[in-house]
Amino acid sequence: MKPVQILNFAAVLVFGVLVGHHCSRAPAHKFIDAPVGSVAVPTTTQTSHSIDALRRGAALTTEPESLPLARVENADIRRARNYPMQPPTIPHAIDGYQVDQHANRCMLCHGQTNSAQFQAPPVSVTHYMDRDSQVLAEISPRRYFCVQCHVVQTDAAPLVANTYTGADDILTPTPATGE
Amino acid sequence: MTWRDRILGIWRLFNSPSRHHSLMFLTLGGFIAGIVFWGAFNTTLEATNTETFCTSCHEMKNNVFAELKSTIHYSNRSGVRATCPDCHVPHQWTSKIARKMQASKEVWGKLFGTIDTREKFLNHRRELAEHEWARLKANDSLECRNCDNYSSMDITRQSPRAGAIHERHLLSGDKTCIDCHKGIAHQLPDMAGVPQG
Numbered sequence: 066m067k068p069v070q071i072l073n074f075a076a077v078l079v080f081g082v083l084v085g086h087h088c089s090r091a092p093a094h095k096f097i098d099a100p101v102g103s104v105a106v107p108t109t110t111q112t113s114h115s116i117d118a119l120r121r122g123a124a125l126t127t128e129p130e131s132l133p134l135a136r137v138e139n140a141d142i143r144r145a146r147n148y149p150m151q152p153p154t155i156p157h158a159i160d161g162y163q164v165d166q167h168a169n170r171c172m173l174c175h176g177q178t179n180s181a182q183f184q185a186p187p188v189s190v191t192h193y194m195d196r197d198s199q200v201l202a203e204i205s206p207r208r209y210f211c212v213q214c215h216v217v218q219t220d221a222a223p224l225v226a227n228t229y230t231g232a233d234d235i236l237t238p239t240p241a242t243g244e
Numbered sequence: 245m246t247w248r249d250r251i252l253g254i255w256r257l258f259n260s261p262s263r264h265h266s267l268m269f270l271t272l273g274g275f276i277a278g279i280v281f282w283g284a285f286n287t288t289l290e291a292t293n294t295e296t297f298c299t300s301c302h303e304m305k306n307n308v309f310a311e312l313k314s315t316i317h318y319s320n321r322s323g324v325r326a327t328c329p330d331c332h333v334p335h336q337w338t339s340k341i342a343r344k345m346q347a348s349k350e351v352w353g354k355l356f357g358t359i360d361t362r363e364k365f366l367n368h369r370r371e372l373a374e375h376e377w378a379r380l381k382a383n384d385s386l387e388c389r390n391c392d393n394y395s396s397m398d399i400t401r402q403s404p405r406a407g408a409i410h411e412r413h414l415l416s417g418d419k420t421c422i423d424c425h426k427g428i429a430h431q432l433p434d435m436a437g438v439p440q441g
Contacts, residue, residue: 168432
């Protein structure tokens with residue numbers, strides 16, 4: 066095998082391990098995590114008893130009009146985590162960021178060495194650990210692909226309703242969120 | 245007739261006054277011939293300075309040009325775009341001629357197929373990229389600034405992050421565009437050991 070093929074194979078292997086690891090740990094509600102102040106879901110979606118939220122309740126014989134493309138929020142204001150172990154969301158656009166076997170654009174600013182220069186939050190030391198908790202000099206291969214856990218947020222309305230309540234809210238309910 | 249005599253003969257021909265042609269013919273003829281020569285030279289030069297010319301080679305069309313297409317320098321909201329020579333050939337004449345003379349090595353590479361497959365191109369990418377980084381670093385990212393000029397840049401209309409970084413590092417002059425924006429229009433090579441930012 067050529068070195069490139071070996072690298073590709075290794076990348077796929079690492080990716081597979083990462084996905085498996087991630088799915089076994091991450092709570093499912095992470096994926097339907099609604100941004101604060103999001104638009105309420107149309108009632109038609111909920112009353113149609115359908116999981117077909119992408120069609121927004123439109124009958125199969127009709128073609129619903131496409132929603133406008135959502136814009137990525139680019140305000141650079143850090144969002145609160147909805148539960149303690151939530152990977153922080155990305156508060157800026159990441160269009161065209163190259164993250165592959167050759168380069169990692171995210172680590173240009175979020176690496177430990179450059180974070181002071183760009184005033185970006187450095188990735189925590191856990192990102193430098195391999196699975197035996199050995200701290201490496203560079204970001205651990207299993208943490209390399211940032212958007213597996215950290216994602217941008219858009220202004221799109223959520224497709225399905227979300228009643229998730231965090232542990233903090235259960236222990237000490239905030240008056241503002243009570244209806 | 246020996247070689248020495250022939251060369252001396254040619255020298256004498258050019259070194260002696262014209263026997264049959266008038267001074268007006270020689271000066272005006274030389275002037276007109278000069279215009280024709282210069283026009284032809286510059287037209288050819290400009291013809292090699294177009295994206296059509298660059299992408300007439302599959303090395304450029306299938307690698308770097310294909311990668312450019314998804315970036316903001318090819319497709320964006322206002323429709324202003326950069327072509328290959330806008331960034332890769334100096335606009336000022338003497339620097340342009342110097343770059344064109346360097347490019348004769350690229351003709352050599354084309355003739356002998358130095359990067360005529362994707363694999364060969366990827367193997368050479370780091371070296372090729374380093375040439376461009378060095379060139380842009382040396383001229384303070386001149387080709388970037390031909391369009392993206394800091395004095396016309398309204399940082400209040402940039403994202404807060406971009407505005408702050410530009411103000412801190414670009415305004416003060418301690419960094420130039422290419423220091424942070426490597427890979428802005430093409431994919432990066434293996435960046436191991438390349439200082440970034």
